[in-house]
Amino acid sequence: MVSVKERIIEVILFLCSLLTVLITLGIIVILASETFNFFSKVSIIEFFTETEWTPLFANKKFGILPLVCGTLLVTVIAILVALPLGLTIAVYLNEYANQKFTAVVKPLLEILAAIPTVVYGFFALTFVTPLLQRVLPNLSGFNALSAGLVMGVMIIPYISSLSEDALRAVPKSLREAAYGMGSTRLQTAFKVMVPAASSGIIVSVILAISRAIGETMIVAIAAGQEPKLTLNPLTSLETITTYIVQVSMGDVPRNSIEYSTIFSAGITLFIFTFLLNNISFVIKRKYHQKYE
Amino acid sequence: MNNSQVNRIKDTAFKFFAIACTFFGLLVLAVLLYDILSKGLTRIDLDFITNLPSRRAASAGIYTALLGMIWILVLTVIIAFPIGIAAGIYLEEYGKRNRFANFIEINIANLAGVPSIIYGILGLELFGRILGLGNSILTGSLTLSLLVLPLIIVSTREAIKAVPKSIREAAYGLGATKWQTIYSIVLPSSFGGILTGLILAISRAVGETAPLIVIGALVYVPFAPTNPMDEFTVLTIQIFNWVTRPQAGFVTNAAAAIIILLLFTFMMNGIAVILRNRYNKKTRF
Numbered sequence: 041m042v043s044v045k046e047r048i049i050e051v052i053l054f055l056c057s058l059l060t061v062l063i064t065l066g067i068i069v070i071l072a073s074e075t076f077n078f079f080s081k082v083s084i085i086e087f088f089t090e091t092e093w094t095p096l097f098a099n100k101k102f103g104i105l106p107l108v109c110g111t112l113l114v115t116v117i118a119i120l121v122a123l124p125l126g127l128t129i130a131v132y133l134n135e136y137a138n139q140k141f142t143a144v145v146k147p148l149l150e151i152l153a154a155i156p157t158v159v160y161g162f163f164a165l166t167f168v169t170p171l172l173q174r175v176l177p178n179l180s181g182f183n184a185l186s187a188g189l190v191m192g193v194m195i196i197p198y199i200s201s202l203s204e205d206a207l208r209a210v211p212k213s214l215r216e217a218a219y220g221m222g223s224t225r226l227q228t229a230f231k232v233m234v235p236a237a238s239s240g241i242i243v244s245v246i247l248a249i250s251r252a253i254g255e256t257m258i259v260a261i262a263a264g265q266e267p268k269l270t271l272n273p274l275t276s277l278e279t280i281t282t283y284i285v286q287v288s289m290g291d292v293p294r295n296s297i298e299y300s301t302i303f304s305a306g307i308t309l310f311i312f313t314f315l316l317n318n319i320s321f322v323i324k325r326k327y328h329q330k331y332e
Numbered sequence: 333m334n335n336s337q338v339n340r341i342k343d344t345a346f347k348f349f350a351i352a353c354t355f356f357g358l359l360v361l362a363v364l365l366y367d368i369l370s371k372g373l374t375r376i377d378l379d380f381i382t383n384l385p386s387r388r389a390a391s392a393g394i395y396t397a398l399l400g401m402i403w404i405l406v407l408t409v410i411i412a413f414p415i416g417i418a419a420g421i422y423l424e425e426y427g428k429r430n431r432f433a434n435f436i437e438i439n440i441a442n443l444a445g446v447p448s449i450i451y452g453i454l455g456l457e458l459f460g461r462i463l464g465l466g467n468s469i470l471t472g473s474l475t476l477s478l479l480v481l482p483l484i485i486v487s488t489r490e491a492i493k494a495v496p497k498s499i500r501e502a503a504y505g506l507g508a509t510k511w512q513t514i515y516s517i518v519l520p521s522s523f524g525g526i527l528t529g530l531i532l533a534i535s536r537a538v539g540e541t542a543p544l545i546v547i548g549a550l551v552y553v554p555f556a557p558t559n560p561m562d563e564f565t566v567l568t569i570q571i572f573n574w575v576t577r578p579q580a581g582f583v584t585n586a587a588a589a590i591i592i593l594l595l596f597t598f599m600m601n602g603i604a605v606i607l608r609n610r611y612n613k614k615t616r617f
Binding site (some may be wrong): 053317 | 336339342343346347349350351353354356357358360363364366367368371387390414415416419421422423426427430435436439440441442443445446448449450451452453454456457458461478481482485509510511525536538539540541542545546551568571572575576583586587590593594597598601605610
């Protein structure tokens, strides 16, 4: 009797963990089937080569490039902020600061990642953009620059915390050998510790990139809704995520071509983040083996 | 100046640069909080909390958004917590070394990295369309449940992993079955860690906007929801709506609503930190 009960409980627990696989399958099936519908009406060549994205206008064009370009431009700005700051903070906390300081500062910085993104959107639109406009008079009200800068600050803790963990996992003997050779803390940090922790640091950066690509509310509020194939951060543009929000807020009839565009945009986004996440996972696996 | 002096100077210069970087992050946080408080604090009063939404900024309130948020949270907790904890227990206690568990682990790492807006698309089709739940509270909470599930599973596993093998073996030695051991030994001693994860999951759910917009949550709900099939709005969507309006009065409203939202977020994260510290101290076996 007891063993039957044990068995039933195990099966229930198993089914709960199986659910996570079904979620992934559900995402893939739903995105793929609606995208299939989409490509029965729009040529796949147009999707990848057309330079305009105007599904909501009378003259419809379906080129994903402007959305991808907007997404990548904001992401690059965010990483340009987060990577130098995050890595410097990680090195400082690990090599220079005393433990008490680290214990206080690390959780404080992690608050940055806990603030809801809609709040950052508000901050970018109503504080950072007006501030930047004083220095850059031709900055438009919606722009990639302030959205990217604010997003960069938001993802600092992703890089600083994960890189700090990676640095801390480096065996102490390596650091002491460097000191023994007469290295300064700076030399030890960047010539010994950072290279030794490089895979962990790369993982943190990839995760931060993936987070930035999928980020929605900051760009939806502060970067505008004009799909443009441009590298100019001072004008308004549109990211993949903003487009999905834009369609969801409007009155688009189901089964229309406009409605199915959110799935083709969605699967593009999903493929980007899926690849990045898997790359980081593979690196993480290798890195754990290295120190075992 | 010899080489070693140059190196020393570089070392010190980097130190000050790094301190500046660290405080830059904290400075932005402080400026953000100050900016929002200065814009919105005076707007908060009892009327703001209890008023229905309005087309006039001065009389608009967050009553329906707050109620919608509480509905969503309670249902998400009821749906996601049991499933997440059960899955965490399975992966840590039962299927630890088989191939399936390895596959699930990769899968969960992947799910945690899927952008939240993609969960919105999943919820829109799966719950809204195929199951016919429309843009109801239930669709919203099912969608958010899927979103926070990886978080709950990972923190449950971490918490269970911290329970030492010896006390498990002591239970087996007394003749307890596997489930008896888990239920009366492992779960109680990992309770703090699991609870911390749950609270962080709630905090995450409170701050989500994009997936709820995608499933079709409304921006203007003039009534308080009374059952899970009602249409709804939440605080974050209300903020988004107000931010995107041109009139100055709505910016003030948005800032005021953000203060309320941040109070929730900070409270949740604060409780999580306190719990984690207490739990870390308590359970050294």
